[in-house]
Amino acid sequence: MYVRDAKNREEVWLLDHIEAMGLDETAFRSRDYVVAVDERSGEKAGFGRIRIHRGDDAGAADACELTSIGVLEGWREQGVGAHVVERLVEYAGDEGFETVYALTGEGAYLARFGFRRIDESQLPESLQDRLEAKREGVDPDAVPLAVEVDRFRVPERLREAFKRAPEGREEPSTDETAEDFGIDSESATYKYDTGR
DSSP: EEEEOOGGHHHHHHHHHHHTTTTOOOOOOOOGEEEEETTTTTTEEEEEEEEEEEOOSSSOOOOEEEEEEEGGGGTTTTTTHHHHHHHHHHHHTTOOEEEEEEEEEEEHHHHHHOEEEOOOGGGGGGHHHHHHHHHHHTTTTOOEEEEEEEGGGOHHHHHHHHHHTTTTTOOOOOOOOGGGEEEEETTTTESSSOOO
């Protein structure tokens, strides 16, 4: 099992799973995502996104948001989400961010890694409107959370579970279909308009 950058051809797969899980797809760009993959079978197990919010010209700072974390049903409780989150926080640190924010109603999960709830007034300006939009849209219970990049930790039990993640799983089919590339095989049209 490993986590890698998403590929452009995975846009349809990502959009399908984001929609099925009721996650946020605002300003979707596949290049912002990472995907957890079983190296033996090639099966995708989970995904997540880091979203950079640019400050304004008046000097407001850029902010980094962790969002749209999803783990497929058969892969849950195996450390997949933890490693997706870890990779995204590493990317944020590589981009020079000291703090990563999350706006979610699932704060207990992220607390395992050192995320803590913060007051809304502590959110960077670029994330305050985003919090309201999430509450009005996909996550009415969203609250602001934050973790300093250097304080982020993956619990050892999740790290070990990730190493053993594919154990006991049936071998999935690795055959690619037209659907994998966004083509509706019945009408030979593209399933999603990616704006290109």
